[in-house]
Amino acid sequence: xxxxxxxxxTEERVDHRFKGLPPDAAGxxxxxxxxxxxxxxxxxxxxxxxxxxAERLEHNLAALETYAERHGLAFAPHGKTSMAPQxxxxxxxxxxxxxxxxxxxxxxxxxAYGIRRIFLANELVDAAALRWVAAEQDADPAFRFxxxxxxxxxxxxxxxxxxxxxxxxxxxVVVELGAGEGARTGVRTEAECAAVADAVAGARTLRLVGVAxxxxxxxxxxxxxxxxxxxxxxxxxxxxxxxxxxxxxxxxVVSAGGSAWFDAVADVFAEAPELSAPVLKLLRSGAYxxxxxxxxxxxxxxxxxxxxxxLEPAFRLWTQxxxxxxxxxxxxxxxxxxxxxxxxxxxAKVVSRDGAERPATGxxxxxxxxxxxxxxTSGEADLExxxxxxxxxxxxxxxxxxxxxxxxxEADGTVVDYIRTFF
Numbered sequence: 001x002x003x004x005x006x007x008x009x010t011e012e013r014v015d016h017r018f019k020g021l022p023p024d025a026a027g028x029x030x031x032x033x034x035x036x037x038x039x040x041x042x043x044x045x046x047x048x049x050x051x052x053x054a055e056r057l058e059h060n061l062a063a064l065e066t067y068a069e070r071h072g073l074a075f076a077p078h079g080k081t082s083m084a085p086q087x088x089x090x091x092x093x094x095x096x097x098x099x100x101x102x103x104x105x106x107x108x109x110x111x112a113y114g115i116r117r118i119f120l121a122n123e124l125v126d127a128a129a130l131r132w133v134a135a136e137q138d139a140d141p142a143f144r145f146x147x148x149x150x151x152x153x154x155x156x157x158x159x160x161x162x163x164x165x166x167x168x169x170x171x172x173v174v175v176e177l178g179a180g181e182g183a184r185t186g187v188r189t190e191a192e193c194a195a196v197a198d199a200v201a202g203a204r205t206l207r208l209v210g211v212a213x214x215x216x217x218x219x220x221x222x223x224x225x226x227x228x229x230x231x232x233x234x235x236x237x238x239x240x241x242x243x244x245x246x247x248x249x250x251x252x253v254v255s256a257g258g259s260a261w262f263d264a265v266a267d268v269f270a271e272a273p274e275l276s277a278p279v280l281k282l283l284r285s286g287a288y289x290x291x292x293x294x295x296x297x298x299x300x301x302x303x304x305x306x307x308x309x310x311l312e313p314a315f316r317l318w319t320q321x322x323x324x325x326x327x328x329x330x331x332x333x334x335x336x337x338x339x340x341x342x343x344x345x346x347x348a349k350v351v352s353r354d355g356a357e358r359p360a361t362g363x364x365x366x367x368x369x370x371x372x373x374x375x376x377t378s379g380e381a382d383l384e385x386x387x388x389x390x391x392x393x394x395x396x397x398x399x400x401x402x403x404x405x406x407x408x409x410e411a412d413g414t415v416v417d418y419i420r421t422f423f
Contacts, residue, residue: 005113012420021407030420082286097282116144118144120148123148137167177229246275256269262301318388320387322372327377362381375389
């Protein structure tokens with residue numbers, strides 16, 4: 001089923017819906033276009049066009065697989081980063097336990113492409129979505145679904161919706177421990193956690209299987225504060241286990257881990273004591289798959305533990321200089337519609353002219369309009385109208401979601417695949 005669904009992606013026809021692709025490819029299937037192995041720079045692609053590096057993508061997939069294995073962590077990478085079933089499958093092939101998601105639509109995409117284990121790192125109280133979850137579970141005994149709970153009211157809403165749907169299998173839930181005052185979702189105190197767990201115990205349609213949270217929301221996050229919160233999370237699991245809340249389980253879920261603090265997660269989870277059942281120590285980092293040239297380049301834990309490996313920015317947004325009105329100013333044809341800009345502006349990395357690349361020396365992106373990047377150029381800049389400028393992007397999530405079909409290019413520009421996204 002998985003391979004069949006993925007294969008159908010290659011049967012989609014290339015047309016005006018997919019920006020950046022060669023106009024003369026209209027009418028070809030994605031598979032037929034991929035088989036042509038066109039060159040990104042000479043094969044008819046139009047600017048702006050976002051590309052993924054084939055080599056760097058593979059490097060990043062391997063890096064987190066190795067890291068998780070080395071530290072005894074199960075891995076459910078956050079799929080909301082890419083919303084790309086082809087990448088989900090590659091992550092599963094790299095040993096991922098399953099895929100983390102955030103909202104019902106994303107879970108439906110994952111299921112449409114055969115994902116058997118979904119960790120919904122969010123509360124779920126929508127009755128229609130809960131009916132869908134119940135139907136998926138009833139139809140497929142191998143499907144595993146886990147989601148957050150953080151309130152008695154939420155538990156009551158879930159139980160009412162699942163009861164009304166006639167669900168035959170309980171939905172697995174984990175109590176979400178909030179990261180602190182002013183943080184995002186999650187229960188604020190251990191006493192309230194116990195009350196939520198009691199409510200779950202009283203709901204026929206739910207089963208408590210562990211605890212979870214997101215350390216990236218710790219106020220004033222630094223190594224000490226993050227580790228202190230992670231130890232609270234582990235202690236909550238220990239207390240729940242001592243109270244018999246996990247009786248009868250085959251495994252107990254303890255989950256955390258975004259892309260900024262997975263080293264702290266590995267360290268603290270390694271300290272966790274044995275519980276009454278094996279512990280599934282579930283890491284959920286997602287941005288690693290493409291990494292970036294900004295936010296995560298600064299925050300990656302590999303900066304703190306370089307001996308453990310590293311990630312490489314895999315995205316490059318190619319845009320073309322369309323105007324050079326003064327010696328200090330230039331404009332390219334990619335803007336807010338094409339480039340992530342919610343965390344940082346893009347960074348000019350390379351310039352390509354007549355097939356030759358050179359560093360983008362003396363070129364700075366100072367702003368974005370809807371369809372233009374504003375460039376400031378110094379005397380060092382060698383830049384002409386018609387040049388291609390390769391931009392590095394910050395924040396993978398909002399890079400993926402601006403592009404429906406993304407070429408995957410080898411170092412010499414040969415496009416070997418196309419990644420379909422569903423946002």
